[in-house]
Amino acid sequence: MAIVKPFKAVRATRDKVAMVSSKSYEIYTPAMLDSKLAFNPYTFLHVINPGYKYHKQDISGELRFKLVHNRYLEFKENEIFKQDKVPAFYIYQKITPTKSFCGIISATSVADYHNNVIKKHEGTLKQRELLFENYLKNTGFNAEPVLLTYPDNAVIASIIKKYKQQRAEYEFSTTDKDSHLLWIVDDELDIKEITTAFKEIDTLYIADGHHRSTSSCLLAERLAEENPNHTGNEDYNFFMSYLLPESELSIYEFNRFIKDLNGLSPHEFLIELDTFFRIENRNQEFYKPKEKHHFSMYLDGEFYALYLRKSLYNFTDALSKLDAQILYTTVLKPILGIDDIRNDSKIVYSQDKSDGLELKTKVDSGLFKVSFGMLPTSINELKEIVDADLLMPPKTTYIEPKLRSALTIYEF
Template structure:
């Protein structure tokens, strides 16, 4: 079974692409999604967050929600807004945000490769979120949210992508948030076959974002395989929707922390205890760390720079060496008493796209007591953790720009 293969995408007609494209389902809450679709009857949010078309207060995991999503998808197909390509294609998907450009291959990736860890993971998943995605895929009979994958740079792949994107794109649109989305179709059989060969030669690729979607694809495949007495391995449910980018084009932003209280410590005691593990320096302005093992801290309208003592950085430990681990293990847990940041309500996480101002706002409002800024996790760090079959701490990476939903979907025939 090939690592990836082309597929017959379900996509908007070009003149409707801008009306259909929507933010990923998991970056908006229901209220925000309701606001986004005002005056936008074709927005893919009607499919990815269909509770917005049901009475307020509807449980987003109610069976009626999934049924509404399927109804909305069929409506766009019946109205000719979404069409299906006639033959299997690859698609090239380019994202541009604030001068940063990255171009990925839209492909159907092998569930078998995922199950065998050739498509490598670095996060735990939550059963209830997996269940939601399984129910969504089964209701729609399609995968509509692409999984964000990464491959190690390969020169010939780059050459083929560059050549394919030199032509006229199918879509070229700028979303409300200023991110530009451009899509090309690659339907030349010889070229698609060569790209398939190049990826088959790769020992592995990596999940960057979309662990619940990929886990759900595996579960749907297993279920349908069991129910299909004529299972051959070629059915579309054996593959899942992905966009695969080269590692040298990835942009990972910092993923920062805010904490509600100081665990009963006063300011002087807290700073004194922090100084046992870090060099603590008061600064006159915001502190956005410029290198690993350096942290910013905002407390009572004062910024500090924290540099961890080198003897506390573990050797040969890809997880323990991460800045998110160093902060958690040497300050957040021992001083602030937060041992399970995945579940503890005293800690929250702020994506780096909100900047240092976003951290100050959470503290100055009185909602939180202190904030920590971190240096962004690197792609090499992510891949090292995945290669070691380890799991990163929660909220270790924040990828930008985000993929849009609705530009290409994978139908499970």
């Protein structure tokens, strides 16, 4: 039973939202960030990059977090941000040149995370968890929802469809040719219907935002300990999420690029691969895998197709069937000597939705010796692994939609 709750979002006024909302901070290069800050006084980037006001960009730690809180207060004082007067759900639709995503922004339960109603598919780094917990504690808000997915539900879909026939509260486009629309659901009957529908859903899966959800849970534990009158209904017992039906989730693969062959020549490396793979040399013809357990490889100026010898590979559980795990256990660790695939500097991950040209160009540049490509992980594979209480290797999935910051803000 999944618990979702409407909340009073803090959000930009309709006339300014296109200028206020931003992509995630990490996406911007320094040059892009400087340009946004210099020419757009309304961008949320001023809030999360507070040192710009003082011409000082190297502010860090708790001082930065406190200044973020101050810039946030200024946006509210200047009425760039206003808080809704009644709790609501928010239907948000993002339309890209190739796909449309539409789901519900809500508050989701920390208790559901602890009770495994909200499940994760990736591990998290303790240092990042604590850093973001400290950020939340000092700023008092979260501006970017966790992306959760749920099985398609006819009741929820019908409510979304009804609101999409009405005028949106927000409707704007961005320079990357994406369109953004947001509807406010504050009708009590519709709120009850949404809440009831989610109570009938057994599991929500984290698609993106593992560190944000974990940090929110850590903060809730800390604030509960500090609050002698804790009831479990306080806002800090929930975190903001974007709930998207499974059919609308897009999952892409990450390519793997390796800087050296662990002392092997290309010929010796191919011989080592022959143990677990049937190898086809495609010369200059790019090979895109069409089936699970098939891989593309670019080595020494040529493309190869690798087909797993299933008779020699031991499938023991859902994780062992995952292509990213197969590549790790048969190639990366035993042959190339990459044990810690999260932190080893010899391996680099890249997500490229083009025709796979980067598999060739990055190796030809001399930065890498070999590259690997594979099919994307399916939503059913993800769920099977999660339901078995297993975790995927890092950089297994690149999931869309990527959400903008400050469309709705959750205070606690």
